[in-house]
Amino acid sequence: GHSSASAAQGDDNFDPNFKVVGEQFEEEPTDMEIGVQIKSMTKVYSTGNKLAVDKLSLNFYKNQITSFLGHNGAGKTTTLSIITGIFPPTSGTAFVNGQDITTDMDEIRRSVGMCPQYNVLFDKLSVKEHLFFYGRLRGKSDESIEKISVKLLYDLKLPHKSNDLAKNLSGGMKRKLSVAISFVGDNKTVILDEPTAGVDPHSRRGIWELLTKY
Numbered sequence: 001g002h003s004s005a006s007a008a009q010g011d012d013n014f015d016p017n018f019k020v021v022g023e024q025f026e027e028e029p030t031d032m033e034i035g036v037q038i039k040s041m042t043k044v045y046s047t048g049n050k051l052a053v054d055k056l057s058l059n060f061y062k063n064q065i066t067s068f069l070g071h072n073g074a075g076k077t078t079t080l081s082i083i084t085g086i087f088p089p090t091s092g093t094a095f096v097n098g099q100d101i102t103t104d105m106d107e108i109r110r111s112v113g114m115c116p117q118y119n120v121l122f123d124k125l126s127v128k129e130h131l132f133f134y135g136r137l138r139g140k141s142d143e144s145i146e147k148i149s150v151k152l153l154y155d156l157k158l159p160h161k162s163n164d165l166a167k168n169l170s171g172g173m174k175r176k177l178s179v180a181i182s183f184v185g186d187n188k189t190v191i192l193d194e195p196t197a198g199v200d201p202h203s204r205r206g207i208w209e210l211l212t213k214y
Contacts, residue, residue: 012039014095020057028059035189036060036083040092043078052078055092065211077117080193084114096189110139113182117193119174123167127158127177130166131184138185145184152180155210172203179207183214190214 014037019028036059043053053075060066068076082089083096085105094101096108121130128149135145153159156176166174175195182190195211196204 014098032061034059035062036096038094041089041094042091044090077193080191084112084191111188113185113187113190115178115182115192115195119178121166121174124165126163126165128162130177130181134181135184140185148184152183156180156206172199175199176203
């Protein structure tokens, strides 16, 4: 059957009391703060006039891991790409820690970590150099990057690989490094697109453990 989330149209502000209500939705927690709020977000790709996301309204709560499940083409990557500012929504918006993606994206980027679906690694940089490179992009000091790098590599059981070049890492280790990069900026919000795609069961468990720990 067709069901839609009730969201007041034309209401463009972050609303800490906004709830997604409908018979196909379970009741939302009342004792938790909203970290990311999506309101009536729609994305139409001009090529082929394809509707990728259709009036999506959704809350993600702080101190929780929220997952998207859906078939290929359901709009998962599109939604995550819009929240991280890779491209704008056609209509509707989302708020990250109360800030609007359509107006405050520069500010939002300072506190959001991203692990894309495909690794963005450089063959000739070592594991440690990747963490430094991305940490510096986030404006972190060498000292704070050093501190979190040691912790991340230890938690991912990768300390012995810290000087290995990315091109010499196994698929599972590359994925672990990509996940680690998304945490290196001391980010309030971390968005991961299929973080365990294509990794062996052992690496997958390692990534799960890291996510639940952080």
